Amino acid sequence: xxxxxxxxxxxxxxxxxxxxxxxxxxxxxxxxxxxxxxxxxxxxxxxxxxxxxxxxxxxxxxxxxxxxxxxxxxxxxxxxxxxxxxxxxxxxxxxxxxxxxxxxxxxxxxxxxxxxxxxxxxxxxxxxxxxxxxxxxxxxxx
Amino acid sequence: xxxxxxxxxxxxxxxxxxxxxxxxxxxxxxxxxxxxxxxxxxxxxxxxxxxxxxxxxxxxxxxxxxxxxxxxxxxxxxxxxxxxxxxxxxxxxxxxxxxxxxxxxxxxxxxxxxxxxxxxxxxxxxxxxxxxxxxxxxxxxxxxxxxxxxxxxxxxxxxxxxxxxxxxxxxxxxxxxxxxxxxxxxxxxxxxxxxxxxxxxxxxxxxxxxxxxxxxxxxxxxxxxxxxxxxxxxxxxxxxxxxxxxxxxxxxxxxxxxxxxxxxxxxxxxxxxxxxxxxxxxxxxxxxxxxxxxxxxxxxxxxxxxxxxxxxxxxxxxxxxxxxxxxxxxxxxxxxxxxxxxxxxxxxxxxxxxxxxxxxxxxxxxxxxxxxxxxxxxxxxxxxxxxxxxxxxxxxxxxxxxxxxxxxxxxxxxxx
Numbered sequence: 001x002x003x004x005x006x007x008x009x010x011x012x013x014x015x016x017x018x019x020x021x022x023x024x025x026x027x028x029x030x031x032x033x034x035x036x037x038x039x040x041x042x043x044x045x046x047x048x049x050x051x052x053x054x055x056x057x058x059x060x061x062x063x064x065x066x067x068x069x070x071x072x073x074x075x076x077x078x079x080x081x082x083x084x085x086x087x088x089x090x091x092x093x094x095x096x097x098x099x100x101x102x103x104x105x106x107x108x109x110x111x112x113x114x115x116x117x118x119x120x121x122x123x124x125x126x127x128x129x130x131x132x133x134x135x136x137x138x139x140x141x142x
Numbered sequence: 143x144x145x146x147x148x149x150x151x152x153x154x155x156x157x158x159x160x161x162x163x164x165x166x167x168x169x170x171x172x173x174x175x176x177x178x179x180x181x182x183x184x185x186x187x188x189x190x191x192x193x194x195x196x197x198x199x200x201x202x203x204x205x206x207x208x209x210x211x212x213x214x215x216x217x218x219x220x221x222x223x224x225x226x227x228x229x230x231x232x233x234x235x236x237x238x239x240x241x242x243x244x245x246x247x248x249x250x251x252x253x254x255x256x257x258x259x260x261x262x263x264x265x266x267x268x269x270x271x272x273x274x275x276x277x278x279x280x281x282x283x284x285x286x287x288x289x290x291x292x293x294x295x296x297x298x299x300x301x302x303x304x305x306x307x308x309x310x311x312x313x314x315x316x317x318x319x320x321x322x323x324x325x326x327x328x329x330x331x332x333x334x335x336x337x338x339x340x341x342x343x344x345x346x347x348x349x350x351x352x353x354x355x356x357x358x359x360x361x362x363x364x365x366x367x368x369x370x371x372x373x374x375x376x377x378x379x380x381x382x383x384x385x386x387x388x389x390x391x392x393x394x395x396x397x398x399x400x401x402x403x404x405x406x407x408x409x410x411x412x413x414x415x416x417x418x419x420x421x422x423x424x425x426x427x428x429x430x431x432x433x434x435x436x437x438x439x440x441x442x443x444x445x446x447x448x449x450x451x452x453x454x455x456x457x458x459x460x461x462x463x464x465x466x467x468x469x470x471x472x473x474x475x476x477x478x479x480x481x482x483x484x485x486x487x488x489x490x491x492x493x494x495x496x497x498x499x500x501x502x503x504x505x506x507x508x509x510x511x512x513x514x515x516x517x518x519x520x521x522x523x524x525x526x527x528x529x530x531x532x533x534x535x536x537x538x539x540x541x542x543x544x545x546x547x548x549x550x551x552x553x554x555x556x557x558x
Binding site (some may be wrong): 118 | 501
């Protein structure tokens with residue numbers, strides 16, 4: 001079977017055995033995102049520290065391997081980061097999936113760069129990030 | 143596998159000439175031979191349709207119904223000849239009962255706006271749990287606009303229409319219109335249109351059948367069925383996009399107000415008022431899809447040259463073959479097992495999301511649909527968010543089914 005660059009080991013591993021999945025009873029921030037085209041849904045739960053940095057974040061994802069892996073890699077990556085840093089990473093991921101070239105510093109998130117060949121699947125990887133951005137913006141505007 | 147029913151060799155022989163008519167099937171995708179298993183979304187086009195449309199544009203194109211010159215008159219003749227052809231194809235009583243629309247969605251919206259506008263608060267429209275959004279959302283909009291009731295008849299666990307529930311829904315006599323699919327685009331279920339129509343008529347309701355999926359698989363005769371409205375779409379009939387058909391009984395069309403206003407649908411116009419053209423032109427405002435309509439004519443001629451007997455036999459055999467082949471794939475579950483079904487097979491696979499299935503099949507040249515198939519309420523009823531779906535056409539071969547099953551088995555191994 002011809003496999004796809006997209007399903008790299010890190011993506012499959014995180015989809016099968018996520019490290020940051022599950023509820024977070026102490027969460028002070030909750031957000032969610034849904035893709036009406038496929039029914040994928042991501043729920044996010046977070047606690048921020050006094051400086052507005054993400055202290056803890058968990059996700060509950062019902063979706064494909066790409067979406068589930070993206071949510072889990074995201075959760076690991078944004079822990080300890082503030083809204084501005086999250087926004088920068090989100091923008092770099094968008095650039096990676098649209099151009100196929102990952103900006104330096106994306107790290108494991110570069111696994112999603114092959115999505116530039118799968119227009120219909122880009123939103124799968126971006127859904128957790130747009131949910132996170134919305135959640136942090138809602139908190140800022142509260 | 144029951145070799146007495148079908149053998150790949152037998153089928154390949156009978157299909158060789160059909161496949162040669164579809165230029166796209168010789169394409170490669172990701173370096174692999176294209177295996178196109180998404181005909182329920184939109185069927186591929188035979189060269190007879192492609193050539194007809196191109197030839198018309200090259201040699202005989204002008205706007206219709208208004209040009210007082212040779213070219214326009216010839217194009218008008220070609221366009222109107224398709225109306226006769228569609229009337230024969232659907233078994234209509236008269237050519238005036240054939241209204242051209244952009245697709246079946248527009249045809250249903252036309253009925254919802256125009257016939258729906260004649261309904262009164264307290265009356266109801268009844269749909270089923272397996273409807274495509276196209277046969278649900280227009281009725282929700284009508285409900286909100288007109289203050290009517292929208293009822294939903296459930297399906298049974300195997301994916302058939304629950305006929306007892308249908309009878310209960312019709313019992314109070316408030317249902318003015320039953321709008322129901324003739325074949326589910328998700329479950330493959332072919333509904334018992336005749337029984338539904340008899341029950342609906344006995345309860346005083348008209349019936350609209352959404353034939354988008356069915357009309358390519360089985361011969362439809364709207365008069366034998368006793369239907370009141372029937373809709374089809376050209377692109378699933380091996381024809382072009384942008385052309386669909388509403389058939390309705392002439393007296394219904396005559397009683398209905400126009401849907402869209404503009405050129406061609408009028409009789410007289412002053413600055414104060416307008417009067418309407420006769421049916422069907424009352425419902426065909428503006429320059430229509432001329433080339434696409436002529437292309438639809440070529441598609442119908444193509445289908446009829448093969449014949450529904452051969453098409454039905456091929457698809458029934460292929461569907462049985464596929465159900466058995468897919469049934470042997472580890473962790474795969476076919477969704478929808480109604481006894482009357484066509485060549486549309488939805489499935490899920492344990493631990494593998496339908497989108498991942500579709501992407502990995504695509505890498506192997508195999509095109510399937512994955513998602514909610516524009517039937518979100520049905521997905522909820524089935525307890526899934528999405529399914530993968532393989533659907534067949536006259537060009538689909540048993541070897542392609544074998545390749546699908548084998549690749550699915552490999553995908554399962556990849557994830558588990």
